[in-house]
Amino acid sequence: MTVTRVSYEVQVYSADHWVLDRSFRTEEEARAHGKRLFADARTEGYRVVRDWQRQLGHHFEIVVTSEFRPELKTLAVTPIEEVPVCSTDAELTGVNARLAMGRLLRSYVGRMVVTPTEILHNYAEARNLLERDALVPTALARVAGLQAGRGAGGAGIQARRDELFRIIDGLTERARLAEAISGLPDIATCSFDAVFDQVSQSVPANDVTFTGLVVLSRELVQMRTWMFKLDTLIDHLGPHPDQLRAGPVSILEAACADVLVAPSVLASLLGAHASMIEEIVSTVDLSQGQLDTAALPADHRLARLNETLGSELLFDCRRALLETTRRQIRGTHPLTFQGEGVAEQEAFQRLLVRLTGTKGVLGGGGMAEALTIRFGRSLTGGGASGRREAIVGVLGRYPDPKDRWRYLTSLAGSDLGREHVADIVAELQGLIAKSQDARLFITGNEPLPEGLAQVTGLYELAVDSALAAADRQRLAGAIDSLLALYITNTVVVARLDSPDDHLRARADRLLRLCIPGVLKSPKALETVRQLVISHLRQPGFDQSYTAGITDPVKRQQALRDFYGLLTEAGFC
Numbered sequence: 001m002t003v004t005r006v007s008y009e010v011q012v013y014s015a016d017h018w019v020l021d022r023s024f025r026t027e028e029e030a031r032a033h034g035k036r037l038f039a040d041a042r043t044e045g046y047r048v049v050r051d052w053q054r055q056l057g058h059h060f061e062i063v064v065t066s067e068f069r070p071e072l073k074t075l076a077v078t079p080i081e082e083v084p085v086c087s088t089d090a091e092l093t094g095v096n097a098r099l100a101m102g103r104l105l106r107s108y109v110g111r112m113v114v115t116p117t118e119i120l121h122n123y124a125e126a127r128n129l130l131e132r133d134a135l136v137p138t139a140l141a142r143v144a145g146l147q148a149g150r151g152a153g154g155a156g157i158q159a160r161r162d163e164l165f166r167i168i169d170g171l172t173e174r175a176r177l178a179e180a181i182s183g184l185p186d187i188a189t190c191s192f193d194a195v196f197d198q199v200s201q202s203v204p205a206n207d208v209t210f211t212g213l214v215v216l217s218r219e220l221v222q223m224r225t226w227m228f229k230l231d232t233l234i235d236h237l238g239p240h241p242d243q244l245r246a247g248p249v250s251i252l253e254a255a256c257a258d259v260l261v262a263p264s265v266l267a268s269l270l271g272a273h274a275s276m277i278e279e280i281v282s283t284v285d286l287s288q289g290q291l292d293t294a295a296l297p298a299d300h301r302l303a304r305l306n307e308t309l310g311s312e313l314l315f316d317c318r319r320a321l322l323e324t325t326r327r328q329i330r331g332t333h334p335l336t337f338q339g340e341g342v343a344e345q346e347a348f349q350r351l352l353v354r355l356t357g358t359k360g361v362l363g364g365g366g367m368a369e370a371l372t373i374r375f376g377r378s379l380t381g382g383g384a385s386g387r388r389e390a391i392v393g394v395l396g397r398y399p400d401p402k403d404r405w406r407y408l409t410s411l412a413g414s415d416l417g418r419e420h421v422a423d424i425v426a427e428l429q430g431l432i433a434k435s436q437d438a439r440l441f442i443t444g445n446e447p448l449p450e451g452l453a454q455v456t457g458l459y460e461l462a463v464d465s466a467l468a469a470a471d472r473q474r475l476a477g478a479i480d481s482l483l484a485l486y487i488t489n490t491v492v493v494a495r496l497d498s499p500d501d502h503l504r505a506r507a508d509r510l511l512r513l514c515i516p517g518v519l520k521s522p523k524a525l526e527t528v529r530q531l532v533i534s535h536l537r538q539p540g541f542d543q544s545y546t547a548g549i550t551d552p553v554k555r556q557q558a559l560r561d562f563y564g565l566l567t568e569a570g571f572c
Contacts, residue, residue: 005052006025006050006051006052007023007024007025007050007051007052008023008024008025008026008027008029008030008048008049008050008051008064009022009023009024009030009048009049009051010022010023010024010030010033010034010037010046010047010048011046011047011048011049011225012037012043012044012045012046013043013044013045013046013047013068013111014044017110017226017263017264018047018110018113018225021033021037021046023051027048027050027064030048030064031048031064031065034046034047034048034065034067038067044068044069045066045067045068045069046066046067047063047064047065047066047067047224048063048064048065048066049061049062049063049064049224049225050062050063050064061222061223061224061225061228062222062224063224075105075107075108075111075132075133075135076107077104077105077135077138077139077142078103078104078105078106078107079142080100080103080104080142081146082100082146083100083104083143083146083147084096084097084100085147086164086167087163087167088167089167089170089171089174089210092120092167092168092171093117093120093121093171093210093213095254095257095315095316095319095320096319097116098115098116098117098120098254098257098258099257099261099319099320099323101116101119102115102116102258102261102262104139104142104143105129105135105139106263108129108132108135109262109263110262110263110264112128113223113224113225113226113262114221115220115229115255115258115259115262116258117213117217117220117254117255117258118217118220118221118255118258120171120175120213121175121178121210121213121214121216121217122175122179122214122217122218122221123172123175123176123179124221125217125221126168126171126172126175127172130168130172136168140161140164140165140168141157141161143160143161143164144157144158144160144161144164145157147160148160174210175214178203178207178210178211178214179214179218181202181203181211183202184198184199184202184211184214184215185198185199185215186215186219187215187216187219187236188219191236192216192236192248192251192252193245193248195212195215195216195248196208196212196247196248196251199211199212199215200247208247209250209251212248212251213251213254213255216251216252216255217255219232220232220255226259226262226264226265226268227265227268227301229255229259230256230259230260230265230269230301230305231301233252233253233255233256233259234256234301234304234305234308236248236252237249237252237253237256237308237314238308239304239307239308240307240308240310240311241308241311241313241314242311242313243313245313246313249311249313249314250313253313253314253315253316253317254316256314256316256317257316257317257319257320258320260317260320260321261320261321261323261324266283266321266324269301269302269305270282270283270286270302274337275334275335275336275337275347276328276333276334276335276336277335277336277347277350277351279328280325280328280329280335280351281350281351281354283321283324283325284321284322284325284354284355284362286302286305286306286309286321287309287317287318287321287322287325288309288310288318288362289306289307289308289309289310289311290306290310291306293306322362322363322367323363323366325363325367326363326366326367326370327370329351329367329370329371329374330369330370330373330374332377335347335348335351344378345378348371348374348375348397349397351371352371352394352397352398352403355367355371356398356403356406356407357406358406358454358457359406359457359461360406360407360409360410360461361406361407361410361411364410364413364414365410365411365412365413365414365417365466366413366414367410368407368410368411368413368414368417369411369414369415369416369417371394371407372387372390372391372394372411372416373390373416375390375393375394375397376389376390376393378393379393384419384420387416387419387420388420388423391411391420391423391424391427392427394407395407395408395427400443401431401434401435401440401441402441402454402455402457402458404427404431405428405431405441405458405461406458406461408424408427408428409428409461409462409464409465409467410461411424412424412465412466412467413465413466417466418466421467421468421471424467425467425471425475428462428475429475429478432475432478432479432482435482436482436485437482437485437486437489437490438455438479438482438483438485438486439486439490441454441455441458441482442454442455442486448492448495449512449513452483452487452492452513452519452524453519455479455482455483455486456483456519456520456521456524458479459476459479459480459483459520459521459524460520462475462476462479463476476521479521480521480522480523480524481523483519483521483523483524484521484523484524484526484527487524487527487528488527492528502547502548503541503544503545503547504545504546504547504558504562507536507545507562508562508565510532510536511532511562511565511566511569511571512565512569513528513532514528514529514532514569514570514571515565515568515569529569529570529571533571542559545558545559545562546558546559
């Protein structure tokens with residue numbers, strides 16, 4: 001027997017989000033309470049939400065009634081300064097476009113408790129928005145004004161606006177057709193992995209993601225609280241999803257990303273913070289699945305979400321959270337309660353440490369630019385010279401030369417970096433000039449393999465940077481040459497090959513240094529390979545390698561493993 005529990009929540013609208021006031025057993029009681037609240041002129045609006053719980057704990061909600069002050073009925077478009085240029089369905093439904101859409105329609109998203117993903121993949125929600133006063137025309141006019149001349153063919157404002165309307169109309173029609181497909185599964189009755197499998201068998205491969213989002217949005221639009229949506233998505237994502245679930249997870253996490261950056265969600269999720277620096281660090285930690293949740297129950301939504309975000313698959317969620325962080329850093333709100341002086345400088349230093357890692361600045365060029373802009377506000381100079389001074393100032397905050405390299409190569413991928421590419425290249429060349437054989441980048445107390453891997457990471461950052469091809473090649477080649485010289489001058493192979501160890505351990509350790517991925521710069525890798533060959537070339541190697549193994553089967557297995565390692569390292 002299915003047990004159904006029904007309640008009626010009265011929620012009040014405050015600034016940009018809904019707040020639960022009271023729950024009632026009957027609709028009549030809830031409506032009456034809402035009317036009493038609305039009699040107070042300070043109440044912006046209220047709504048009654050019918051919530052019923054079915055078996056397995058699933059909740060379903062429907063807005064029964066709502067009312068707003070007359071002056072609040074007209075929803076405004078939020079001014080924004082950055083909007084990605086979209087010319088296709090895929091670009092408009094991508095994470096960057098959805099984030100911009102969420103900011104642009106912040107008042108609508110907050111009032112209706114509906115995400116950009118749901119609007120773009122649910123025909124009724126799309127029509128509701130399109131028919132809402134002049135909201136969409138105003139929003140598109142603003143976007144077109146920002147993008148005029150940047151799209152295909154350098155179209156003007158009117159042409160760009162018409163192009164956006166065409167894409168939106170096409171997406172709306174596509175959602176209508178997808179909803180009309182017979183036999184689409186219901187996520188309320190099965191796992192989303194099962195939904196994904198059924199959709200994959202029902203539609204062409206290039207329509208699976210869109211149709212999957214249509215099915216998901218059909219359920220999410222009925223959930224009129226953010227935490228209800230978030231809990232549902234966390235349930236379907238599961239703990240630390242792996243590559244075997246990449247298909248369904250990519251759909252679920254797109255919707256989850258929109259919910260995480262919806263009005264008031266992060267504040268409700270992470271709680272109040274004493275200062276913005278604490279809020280930023282918590283958000284960054286959550287984005288990487290590294291938030292300290294030890295004090296929370298294992299089934300707490302924040303603990304479960306944190307565990308899920310530890311998966312490398314959740315790109316959209318991480319991108320959304322880091323984008324929120326980037327805009328906070330780029331803004332003018334102080335990082336600390338004091339707002340200036342030593343405390344503010346220490347908070348900025350804490351940001352640099354948290355955001356700079358072996359792969360560069362977390363969040364890429366945009367985040368490096370935001371850090372530079374925030375630091376620049378503490379300086380007196382302006383214009384191009386002020387920006388150069390800010391870049392040099394941020395560099396001076398990094399005690400580790402490797403971090404300076406990581407910051408500069410990340411900054412090169414931003415608008416500010418492109419404006420100051422000559423300054424960036426000069427600083428990078430200066431770092432190379434200060435190191436005779438890469439010792440500048442390797443500290444004395446770190447294990448040799450780790451030090452070599454970190455300098456190899458600098459080589460990769462140069463190769464993958466947004467610098468011009470000639471600059472990339474020159475800088476990467478210089479790092480490669482320094483690393484090869486370091487390997488020769490410091491007798492790296494001999495230092496790793498301890499004569500006190502068994503030959504088997506010594507040989508395996510040296511070969512692992514040659515496996516692609518440990519050393520990726522060509523000169524350094526070839527230098528190590530030649531040294532390893534000369535070092536391991538000795539008579540009776542097989543007998544010495546297997547000495548101490550008495551079992552013939554295990555001896556043969558050890559040799560097979562070794563020659564497999566040789567193959568992996570590219571020696572045969």
